[in-house]
Amino acid sequence: MAPYLKDWRGRYEGVALAVVRPGSTEEVRATVAWARAHSVGIVPQGGNTGLAGGATPTSDSPDGPAQIVLSLTRMARVRKVDRVAMTLEAEAGCIVEHAKQAAVEAGRFLPISFGAQGSATIGGMIATNAGGINALRYGTARQLVLGLEAVLADGTVVRGLGGLRKDNAGYDWKQLLIGSEGTLGIVTAAVLRLAPLPAERELAFAAVASPERALALLERCQDAMGDAISAFELMSGPTMEIVVGHLGGRAPLASPASGGGPADWLVLIEVADSAGRLRGRLEGALADAADAGVVLDAALPESAEQTRRFWTLRESVGEAERRGERSVKHDVAVRVSDVPAFIRDAEAALARLSPALRTIVFGHLGDGNLHFNVVVPRNGTGAASVADEAVTRAVHDVVARFGGSITAEHGIGQYRTGELLRLKAPEELALMRRLKRALDPEGLLNPGKVISGEPPSGWSPPL
């Protein structure tokens, strides 16, 4: 048991009744059930590379409960990489480096890089909201998490592995678990956002006289290269000295200001990009797509006026719809790769309801977010041929079959409260209610919207 009880820095050594190594989410749940029955504390652990002792049990104390270490390292699989949706699904115990390799094999990039990535796990990375050198450009682990599965202290398994890029259907409970260091729940699996693999990458060391000058250099680089900056690392002279002392060799730059000795302050800059010469590349991509039969025709605007017109055509959809026939509005999200199949199935479901229904389909394909609106024709007396609610239920049932969201961006409000209760998993509804009760026990904030804190009927916590 020894390696599980000591932290990587050797600062802490704890006490545990046992190390439990579950091989599945169900075994994690069973472990939580056992621990709860015996009032035993649980210390979730991934690669045990944490720098604050969060994954190490505490030493015996008269106040706290006895503890077990719950190691996720047997749950180590990369389950799926989706190239076009740019997502990767992995189990909590998957080594970060392995996930990064799987992404590269698919021509994609898992944009997080930190020292311990060869031992650290996806679950630990999420539980500690890891940062590292690429956070500047891609954000911390939080920004990469599109989906989570977790076991709560009462044995509830909450599942949100749909991999949606947009989902505004209720409280985003996964945000609570990210960065909570295993104190609010145990992450068992995740879907992560990937980025394009940068085609071009350049690096430089620069010597500057002071942190102020480093900041001035950052601002210049932002202006000159903007989004392409993927790392901007500061090192003091003494930091470089101990590194060179350890590695051997010479420091990369000598500072004139310090008489040719190591520079007072150094900056390591990485820029990386997959673009450049945009118009040409866009024309090229479209021409190639036309050759491959993917595109039928394409047009680039030839003037600022035409550019405005292009955007106006997209942006006027809402206004055009409002002035035309009334439609039943939907704001759904499915996995990016499922969009074509979703459209086909939803059109089929509507055709079964009534052949007279017509759709106005548009949306943010890159996010898997469609505005799938349905025009319901009126009969001679002006009555609708199909009830709005029946149309919405038909569309949302297809969304549910795809594991999608009934609202990607517009929200629940009062419009979708019924559909949320009908379609959201009872575990998620119960968690949402618990949060609402914890923050607004008297139900005074925006009553009747989203969800109430009332205990769910017909559902009780598993333990």
Added chain:
Amino acid sequence: MAPYLKDWRGRYEGVALAVVRPGSTEEVRATVAWARAHSVGIVPQGGNTGLAGGATPTSDSPDGPAQIVLSLTRMARVRKVDRVAMTLEAEAGCIVEHAKQAAVEAGRFLPISFGAQGSATIGGMIATNAGGINALRYGTARQLVLGLEAVLADGTVVRGLGGLRKDNAGYDWKQLLIGSEGTLGIVTAAVLRLAPLPAERELAFAAVASPERALALLERCQDAMGDAISAFELMSGPTMEIVVGHLGGRAPLASPASGGGPADWLVLIEVADSAGRLRGRLEGALADAADAGVVLDAALPESAEQTRRFWTLRESVGEAERRGERSVKHDVAVRVSDVPAFIRDAEAALARLSPALRTIVFGHLGDGNLHFNVVVPRNGTGAASVADEAVTRAVHDVVARFGGSITAEHGIGQYRTGELLRLKAPEELALMRRLKRALDPEGLLNPGKVISGEPPSGWSPPL
């Protein structure tokens, strides 16, 4: 009162006792106090452009409480734009378009674009986690929120306007409020992340035969242009028909497949970037910085081996430190613009403690995240000249003065629990405890880490 009681789509009309228009966070708090004293429900409202009736009071019902509308539109200021930190601070009632203009005036980009941005407010955008056409590249509102101030149902004002890019000191409570549609708290102000203003922007309409082909085109564009894709919008033929019917003019492309009529499916692609010809631009930026006296010297690697060496120099810091003299580790974050002043003040604080203390300073300057480690020399008998705790308190006190975080990425674990309790605002500690109690009432998950659910001593809710 009428315009406040009806939603933008004209679908809902609610009932309210009054519309309250506070001019400050304190007036929001006072309104919540009044509502709580009278058991009256509160409906927060920004630009009232929501698409799900979330900002409109419900109609009178015998079950629910009487309601007031709390309009944030008088709190409309952009408070600050920070060019190098790339952040913008605004009040909740600030119109999104105004915030975007303020960013452009500073040569920066607030990367969210949606139809209602001319009326919608920052607070509403956050409460509904707005998406829009740039979410594909920059994420939804959630990814833009670096800081929040909010009033909870019990009158607690939680403040997190530090604008930190990284902060792992405790539960990220702001994530709970984002997208909760005013049901968990009332957002009163926010700090948003800005992006570089794209220098180059290209647009195209493409006709494709099916959603599958649109997806194939997306994948080709991802491979050819990667991160540069800033919008990828799908429109069905009938959608384009109603838009052209409404706007007049002609559709941009005719589809051969449909006999020269409007295309069956259209894709509007935007690519935008601020980079291209990276090595040349990096060299140019460094040369300009040298001319301006910002940079003393710079080097780009001439080989793959040298590139590896550059990165190794940065990545070996941890290992070099471990093999050298023991240091007291810190993992702090301050606003990017405050890094130089923080380093100066922290060095001064340490010098006051003991002139023998030496620092090893390095970190992610672009994130405002420094590893500010302190080597404590031993005296003749091997005892430390200064206690570790005194060193840490001195450093963290400076962090607190700058409104920074005592852990940007490593977390609280068991290492920083005491410092969290000493330095985190009591309002935030109370909120964290409430969340911990709500999810793990028996305190079995990772006991002794981060925070316990015990009621805070010496602090009680304001109402």
